[in-house]
Structure formats: C-alpha cells, structure tokens
Amino acid sequence: MIIKSLEQTPLADIASAINTAFADYVIPFQITEEQLKCKMTSEDVDISLSFGVFEEDKMVAIMLHGVRVRGGIKVVYNAATGVSPKFRRRGLIGKMYKALNQKLAEIKTQEMVLEVIENNLPAISVYKKEGYTVARRLVCYQGLLHDNLQKNESVKIERLDAYDVHVLKSFGDVNPSWQNEWQSVDNAPEQHQVFGAYLQDQLVGHIVFNPEKRRVIQIAVDIAYRRMGVGRSLLMKMSEEIKSKQIFVYNIDEEALSCILFFKKFGLEPKVAQYEMRKDV
Numbered sequence: 001m002i003i004k005s006l007e008q009t010p011l012a013d014i015a016s017a018i019n020t021a022f023a024d025y026v027i028p029f030q031i032t033e034e035q036l037k038c039k040m041t042s043e044d045v046d047i048s049l050s051f052g053v054f055e056e057d058k059m060v061a062i063m064l065h066g067v068r069v070r071g072g073i074k075v076v077y078n079a080a081t082g083v084s085p086k087f088r089r090r091g092l093i094g095k096m097y098k099a100l101n102q103k104l105a106e107i108k109t110q111e112m113v114l115e116v117i118e119n120n121l122p123a124i125s126v127y128k129k130e131g132y133t134v135a136r137r138l139v140c141y142q143g144l145l146h147d148n149l150q151k152n153e154s155v156k157i158e159r160l161d162a163y164d165v166h167v168l169k170s171f172g173d174v175n176p177s178w179q180n181e182w183q184s185v186d187n188a189p190e191q192h193q194v195f196g197a198y199l200q201d202q203l204v205g206h207i208v209f210n211p212e213k214r215r216v217i218q219i220a221v222d223i224a225y226r227r228m229g230v231g232r233s234l235l236m237k238m239s240e241e242i243k244s245k246q247i248f249v250y251n252i253d254e255e256a257l258s259c260i261l262f263f264k265k266f267g268l269e270p271k272v273a274q275y276e277m278r279k280d281v
Helices: 011-022 033-042 092-106 121-129 165-169 182-187 230-242 257-265
Strands: 002-005 051-055 058-070 073-083 111-117 133-144 155-159 193-199 202-210 215-221 246-253 268-280
Touching: 002 092, 011 033, 011 058, 011 073, 033 182, 051 092, 058 092, 073 092, 092 121, 111 121, 121 268, 133 257, 155 230, 165 182, 182 215, 193 230, 202 230, 215 230, 230 246, 246 257, 246 268, 257 268
Parallel strands: 073 111, 215 246
Antiparallel strands: 002 051, 051 058, 058 073, 111 268, 133 246, 133 268, 155 193, 193 202, 202 215
C-alpha cells in the first residue's frame, strides 16, 4: 500500500473513495463530484493536506483537511476521513495522520479540529490515540415546521446581498462549527441565501440557509429583540423560499439551550449528535 497526498488525484476518484467509505456509515452518505467541489471550496479544503491510501492504484482510505486562521491561530479541520469496509482495522487512519503530521509542522499548525458521530466508538478511539479530546457536543435537528405558525407583520424580511459580518455576528451567542462559519458562507455565496429581519428599519436578526439542502446555516436575533417573533418570521421566510416545510439544522452546540428550544418549539427534533474534538499541535 502507498500513502500519498491527493494533489494529483482526480476529483472523481476522491468522490468515489468517499462514497465507498461512507456507504455503510451510521448515516449513509453519498456525494457527487459537483457537491464535493462545493464542499471543498466552502470548507477551505487544502488538497496538499489531504491524503489517500492506495492499493494497486485504487484508493481504499481517504482524509481531507481544510485550513484557516482563527483569531490568529492556524487551525486544520478534518473535513472527511473514511476507510473502505474491506480495509478497516489495519491502522490506515493512523498511517495517514503520520504523513499529515509532517505537513502540519511545515505550515506551523497550532490546532486541529474534527467532528465525529458520538456513537462511532471505533473512530473516537482512533482520534483519542492521535491526541484529540472532546471539546463540545453538537446536535443535528430536522423536521417539518408546524402549519399554524404566524408571522409578526411588524417584522420586515429582506434579502441581504451585502452585509456587515461584524454586525450579524453580534446577534449570535455561540461559536458556529466549521461548516457554519461565515467564512464557509462567504467562500461559496452561490450555495447560500442571507436574509435580514428589520423592526422599524433597524436590522435585528438574520438567517443564512442552503436552499438546495434545505439547511439552516445560521439564525440569530439581537438579544434585545428576542421573543418578538423575529426568529419565527425568519424561519418562515426560509420555508417560503425553499418551498418546503422540511428543515435541517446541523451542529447546534448542546449548551445553546435557547436555540434548541426555539427549533423544538417549531417542530424540529434531534436526529443525531456529534462530538467536536480538538487537538493542540
């Protein structure tokens, strides 16, 4: 077997390796080349920090990583790690990490982060051996919005083609996960829609969503204007835009109790939970 970076690997081969590795996952997952391209763009995947294990020119294990600077700290994010079922329990993830660690030293990485389904015990064990520890628990919600929701007619919802990220950030209480960060949104504006909520011409909240996936990326309301139907109005606007009451929300920090109660109130239920794990380098 050969371990090498994916810099010369066709996107189709990367997608195929991911699909094979995740076909029997806790939540079965398949991805097209176009979806993979969008994911890599949005999540700042650096192909030079991404590795595969090859046997007779066929990729049997894969590891994708993104890199960003957060608060002056260079952080590397595990965007995907998987092993083909026939090649598991051979230590291939550990071998890919060994190759990756050489690269991390070169670019002076200070922190690493990943997400893993909380009941994927074999993967958690591997990551702990690599030095990761659990930082927080993230919950994924989905469901159908209740039919009897009423808008606050005083709240005006408008699409935001331009916005001050610092203002919108000030509405939130919790640090979003990598996929939900503003950088992920700004990296791929064609994948997202952003709407603002106004009361008496003042911007008091916003929602960001992926219409194709029917997925809320962010929703937040200024603390001074909560419990006034602003969040509800934003959620209803999203439902109108995607022409569906089915909504998905990924990676809500379990400590964000007001956010969790908000989604439960309108019909969403928890479906799966993940651990966000971190490692200082």
